[in-house]
Amino acid sequence: MAKKVAFLQGNEAAAQGALYAGCTFFGGYPITPSTEVAEVMSVELPKIGGKFIQMEDEIGAMASVIGASLTGAKVLTATSGPGLSLKQELIGYACIAETPCVIVNVMRGGPSTGMPTGPSQSDVMCAKWGTHGDHPAICLTPASVQELFEETVRAFNLAEKYRTPVMVMPDEIVAHMRERIVFPEPGELEVINRTAPSVSPAEYKPYDTSFGDVPPLAAFGSGYRFHVTGLNKGQDGFPTTKAAWVQAEEERQVRKVDANIDDIVQFEEYELADAEVAIVAYGSTSRSARFAVNEARKQGIKAGLFRIKTFWPFPEKQIAALAGKVKAFITPEMNLGMCTGEVKRCAEGKAAVHGIFRVDGEPINPGQILEKIKEVK
Amino acid sequence: MSQRYEIRFSGAGGQGLILAGVIMAEAASIYDGKQAVQSQSYGPEARGGASKSEVIVSDTMIDYPKATVVDALLALTQEAADKYSHDLKEGGVLLIDSDLVKNVPKGNFNTVAFPIINTAKNEVGREIVANIVALGAMVALTGVVTKEGAEKAVLARVPEAFMELNKKAFQMGYEKAIAARA
Numbered sequence: 001m002a003k004k005v006a007f008l009q010g011n012e013a014a015a016q017g018a019l020y021a022g023c024t025f026f027g028g029y030p031i032t033p034s035t036e037v038a039e040v041m042s043v044e045l046p047k048i049g050g051k052f053i054q055m056e057d058e059i060g061a062m063a064s065v066i067g068a069s070l071t072g073a074k075v076l077t078a079t080s081g082p083g084l085s086l087k088q089e090l091i092g093y094a095c096i097a098e099t100p101c102v103i104v105n106v107m108r109g110g111p112s113t114g115m116p117t118g119p120s121q122s123d124v125m126c127a128k129w130g131t132h133g134d135h136p137a138i139c140l141t142p143a144s145v146q147e148l149f150e151e152t153v154r155a156f157n158l159a160e161k162y163r164t165p166v167m168v169m170p171d172e173i174v175a176h177m178r179e180r181i182v183f184p185e186p187g188e189l190e191v192i193n194r195t196a197p198s199v200s201p202a203e204y205k206p207y208d209t210s211f212g213d214v215p216p217l218a219a220f221g222s223g224y225r226f227h228v229t230g231l232n233k234g235q236d237g238f239p240t241t242k243a244a245w246v247q248a249e250e251e252r253q254v255r256k257v258d259a260n261i262d263d264i265v266q267f268e269e270y271e272l273a274d275a276e277v278a279i280v281a282y283g284s285t286s287r288s289a290r291f292a293v294n295e296a297r298k299q300g301i302k303a304g305l306f307r308i309k310t311f312w313p314f315p316e317k318q319i320a321a322l323a324g325k326v327k328a329f330i331t332p333e334m335n336l337g338m339c340t341g342e343v344k345r346c347a348e349g350k351a352a353v354h355g356i357f358r359v360d361g362e363p364i365n366p367g368q369i370l371e372k373i374k375e376v377k
Numbered sequence: 378m379s380q381r382y383e384i385r386f387s388g389a390g391g392q393g394l395i396l397a398g399v400i401m402a403e404a405a406s407i408y409d410g411k412q413a414v415q416s417q418s419y420g421p422e423a424r425g426g427a428s429k430s431e432v433i434v435s436d437t438m439i440d441y442p443k444a445t446v447v448d449a450l451l452a453l454t455q456e457a458a459d460k461y462s463h464d465l466k467e468g469g470v471l472l473i474d475s476d477l478v479k480n481v482p483k484g485n486f487n488t489v490a491f492p493i494i495n496t497a498k499n500e501v502g503r504e505i506v507a508n509i510v511a512l513g514a515m516v517a518l519t520g521v522v523t524k525e526g527a528e529k530a531v532l533a534r535v536p537e538a539f540m541e542l543n544k545k546a547f548q549m550g551y552e553k554a555i556a557a558r559a
């Protein structure tokens with residue numbers, strides 16, 4: 001049977017990916033340029049018995065998805081820059097309460113209201129450091145409409161597997177552009193569900209680490225009762241200040257991601273085998289970079305592309321290895337050097353790092369990157 | 378065609394140019410079996426302000442989704458003609474509304490002009506279909522998608538009650554562009 005094909009917008013693909021992954025709840029507050037995610041969910045969720053709710057603001061929206069997730073539902077919210085800032089308090093809550101949820105954040109100009117319709121990549125640091133305290137962070141940066149579908153499915157899988165919030169961060173170009181998409185058949189992409197408790201309600205503890213770093217999560221309404229709080233908590237979910245326990249728990253929560261980097265980090269290497277100049281790029285900027293690499297190769301310049309698909313956890317090991325091989329890195333991005341700083345950190349001075357930064361609401365075009373390749377080769 | 382072909386629809390927000398671009402790209406991608414990417418750029422205003430919609434068509438994978446050198450440009454306002462004609466390719470096509478773009482951009486390209494909005498208003502009967510008149514004209518002038526494919530793409534986007542109106546708009550734009558080019 002021929003697969004279903006459509007010409008879809010990135011945001012529409014994110015919503016369809018969420019539905020494929022089994023999302024049954026969306027709580028949100030509309031904001032350009034992410035609104036189409038909410039629009040699709042508001043049409044599709046009622047058809048499958050799911051729930052869509054537009055909350056009073058982004059903080060309420062984030063709270064609503066945490067509550068819905070605790071009932072066992074797979075949950076989604078979508079927002080952009082200023083909305084992401086508002087959600088941060090509750091994102092921290094989801095981290096410490098270990099509640100699976102997926103946040104699609106479409107990157108537009110900032111800070112504050114910034115440039116609502118202009119593209120940007122300046123929220124990538126906010127994905128890791130936006131909420132205070134030590135906490136795990138997973139952030140995916142897809143570069144095409146097809147990938148936005150697939151990475152949203154993967155975001156749900158990671159959220160459920162590691163009991164933690166996961167962010168999908170397309171820039172405005174990827175979120176708003178339209179491309180052909182081939183819908184995967186049901187079962188074609190892996191869909192992971194959270195682990196349910198194997199013990200009786202009387203024996204159940206929501207943070208029982210004897211089951212491993214990711215304790216099983218019971219659904220409210222299924223006969224299991226437990227306490228949920230933003231305070232540091234014991235195995236039973238009630239607040240605790242026992243020093244050794246709190247230390248161990250903070251470390252465990254971060255370890256859920258740190259010990260599983262190879263399971264989480266994905267990237268694409270293009271023409272890197274003999275490359276002397278490596279471009280490190282993500283999102284729509286990686287498409288300009290690929291264009292520039294092809295042009296450079298035509299002119300006999302050994303350029304390649306390391307495309308980041310998983311921004312957090314950062315592909316440290318891979319960048320460090322590349323630093324030992326290439327002469328220079330070029331890091332084009334629609335911010336003033338966020339990924340560039342990470343690449344410098346990983347390169348540890350072994351290769352020069354040259355940034356190309358744009359925050360004027362215009363994309364970084366292939367010509368700009370090609371020029372830089374010629375300059376540093 | 379192995380090369381990229383780049384089309385830009387430009388004008389003011391609210392003129393339906395993003396939709397015209399989407400339909401062109403759907404014609405290429407869904408009905409003609411080519412690769413296509415459509416992207417857009419617009420201001421924060423709901424109406425007015427310069428707006429553009431870009432379509433890249435190719436036989437091979439499209440990496441950069443925005444225009445680099447434009448093969449064909451539609452400009453429905455003077456502001457759009459001034460702002461968006463600088464990267465039009467030598468020998469490319471410029472289609473303008475002859476009532477609205479009085480100061481015709483100079484360059485080494487072929488300019489085609491006819492009263493697009495007026496055609497929609499007075500000959501088709503509804504100003505709202507000016508974007509479809511313009512689309513028909515761009516299909517005729519670029520030849521990058523088939524007329525049949527484009528017509529199917531238009532009809533797939535339009536509610537039943539407005540099919541005839543849009544068909545007429547598309548056909549009229551197609552014919553007027555050919556006449557204006559001659």
